[in-house]
Amino acid sequence: MQRPQFQTLFKALAAFGMLGIAGCDLLKSPGAGLPDGPAAAATAPVMPPSAESLALSAYYTRVQSGLLEQGLLRTDGGTRDAPFTDRMLAENFIKIAAFDEYASTATGPVQSETPSTIRRWQGPVRIGMRFGASVSAKMRAADTARVAALVAQLARATRHPIRMDNTNPNFIVEVVNEDERQALGPTISAALPGLTGTELLGITSMPRSTYCLVYAQSSGTSSIYTRAFAVIRAEHPDLLRLSCLHEEIAQGLGLANDSPRARPTIFNDDEEFSLLTPQDVLMLRMLYDPSLTPGMTAEQARPVAAALATRFLGGES
Numbered sequence: 001m002q003r004p005q006f007q008t009l010f011k012a013l014a015a016f017g018m019l020g021i022a023g024c025d026l027l028k029s030p031g032a033g034l035p036d037g038p039a040a041a042a043t044a045p046v047m048p049p050s051a052e053s054l055a056l057s058a059y060y061t062r063v064q065s066g067l068l069e070q071g072l073l074r075t076d077g078g079t080r081d082a083p084f085t086d087r088m089l090a091e092n093f094i095k096i097a098a099f100d101e102y103a104s105t106a107t108g109p110v111q112s113e114t115p116s117t118i119r120r121w122q123g124p125v126r127i128g129m130r131f132g133a134s135v136s137a138k139m140r141a142a143d144t145a146r147v148a149a150l151v152a153q154l155a156r157a158t159r160h161p162i163r164m165d166n167t168n169p170n171f172i173v174e175v176v177n178e179d180e181r182q183a184l185g186p187t188i189s190a191a192l193p194g195l196t197g198t199e200l201l202g203i204t205s206m207p208r209s210t211y212c213l214v215y216a217q218s219s220g221t222s223s224i225y226t227r228a229f230a231v232i233r234a235e236h237p238d239l240l241r242l243s244c245l246h247e248e249i250a251q252g253l254g255l256a257n258d259s260p261r262a263r264p265t266i267f268n269d270d271e272e273f274s275l276l277t278p279q280d281v282l283m284l285r286m287l288y289d290p291s292l293t294p295g296m297t298a299e300q301a302r303p304v305a306a307a308l309a310t311r312f313l314g315g316e317s
Contacts, residue, residue, distance in 0.1 A: 047133040049235075053177040056208065056235040064237045073239055073274040078264025084279055090302070090309035092262040093283045098298040099257045113257075118296040119216070120254035120287050122224045124161035127151055127249065128169025132180035135234050143175055146242055150249060150276075157281045158253070158288035170227045171252060173245070177234040181206060184231070191229050192217055203231060211236070212244035214252040223294035228252040243274035250276060254287050282312055 049057070067073045084092075100114045129147060131140050148164050155162040172191060176184060185204050189195060192215055203213065214230035230248040232241060247266050258267045264277040276284075286292065286308045292301055 046136055049134050049177055050179050053134070053179055053235055056178055056233070057237075059208065060211075060233070060236050060240055064240045067271060068239075072271050073243065074272055075239075075275050077275070077277045078273060079278060082264035082277075084263070086306075086309040086313040089279060089282055089286075089313060090305040092259055092265065092279065093286050093305045093309070094298050094302055095259040096255050096257045096262065096265075096267045096283060097287055098296070098301055101257050115298060116256065117223045118254070118287070118292055118294055118301050119218070119223045119225060119256060120294055121160065121226075122294070123170075123226070124163070125171055125253070126163060126165035126169045127171045127173060128164070128166045130172055130174045130176075132174075132176035132234060134177045134180060135175055139175075139234070142238070143241070143245070147173065147245055147249070150246060153276070153281070154250070154253065154284065157284040159285070160288045162253075171230070171249075172228070173230045173232060173249065175232045175234050175241075181231060181233070188229060191227070206231070211240065212248050214248040216252050216254075216256075225252070225254065239274055243271075246275050250280065250284065253284065255280075255283060282309075285312065 064073065097118055098116055100116045127147065129140075129144050131143075151162055151164055174181075174184065174187070182204050185200055188200060188203060194217075195215070199215075203215075206213070212230065212232045214228055216225045216228040218225050230252060232244045232248065234241075236244060243266070250266070255267060258269060259265075260269055262268050262279070264273050265280050265283075266273050266276060267280065267283075286305060289308055291304050291308065296304075
């Protein structure tokens with residue numbers, strides 16, 4: 001029996017003011033469904049954070065300030081100074097959708113860009129928000145509203161059924177602090193039972209340099225995602241947390257890699273942009289276009305991507 005494998009994608013601090021994305025393999029054997037249950041109510045009791053969590057909050061606040069001072073974490077989408085052509089769009093799409101930045105090993109992910117295949121969801125995507133007891137009612141309400149707006153944007157971009165569903169989600173987004181994440185093992189194991197001890201430890205013992213992550217799972221040898229699980233640090237200030245939500249949810253839909261040449265995009269190590277850009281929206285539209293099919297290699301997808309990019313941008317090469 002083939003050992004299950006997962007695709008994991010995460011933001012990590014490469015240097016002060018620099019973030020990166022990493023990718024591993026897809027889970028290729030059946031797994032149990034995700035646990036049901038509504039998101040915590042806004043009136044739920046809030047647990048005071050530990051000293052470690054408070055220290056992380058202060059640290060990430062400094063990081064966000066540093067990024068903003070460098071002109072990074074832009075929210076304008078780059079429309080005024082980062083034009084892109086149909087040729088650029090097609091090549092960026094192939095690099096981001098048909099390659100992995102990291103390879104999976106017995107001891108964890110190792111940086112090594114690896115050819116992969118086009119991956120996406122076939123059935124409806126039901127996104128459910130989960131919050132740790134330490135998360136304030138204000139943050140819960142704000143993040144839920146922001147994710148609902150993002151989900152609506154993603155549904156429009158992909159023409160795919162994507163909606164909020166806190167009762168029966170197949171894509172769970174956990175917003176938790178340091179202490180809650182360390183205790184998240186049973187929840188993760190119930191949602192993704194094929195995860196190894198090493199992979200599970202990579203989440204519960206996530207280093208400070210890893211900002212957030214998402215695991216996406218498919219069945220058997222398929223390139224079709226069936227469930228996903230994202231972890232977002234509650235210690236992040238608003239913009240960093242929103243950036244994590246945008247990137248991890250979008251990556252959990254199938255844009256798995258990053259590219260240092262792509263601009264404007266959130267799928268880049270430089271963290272110039274914090275939210276989905278117009279190019280990102282077009283890449284999501286391409287990914288879910290019926291002319292592309294899950295399992296296509298880069299070479300198979302390249303001419304299709306080129307034709308789509310020309311159609312979307314009117315042949316601006």
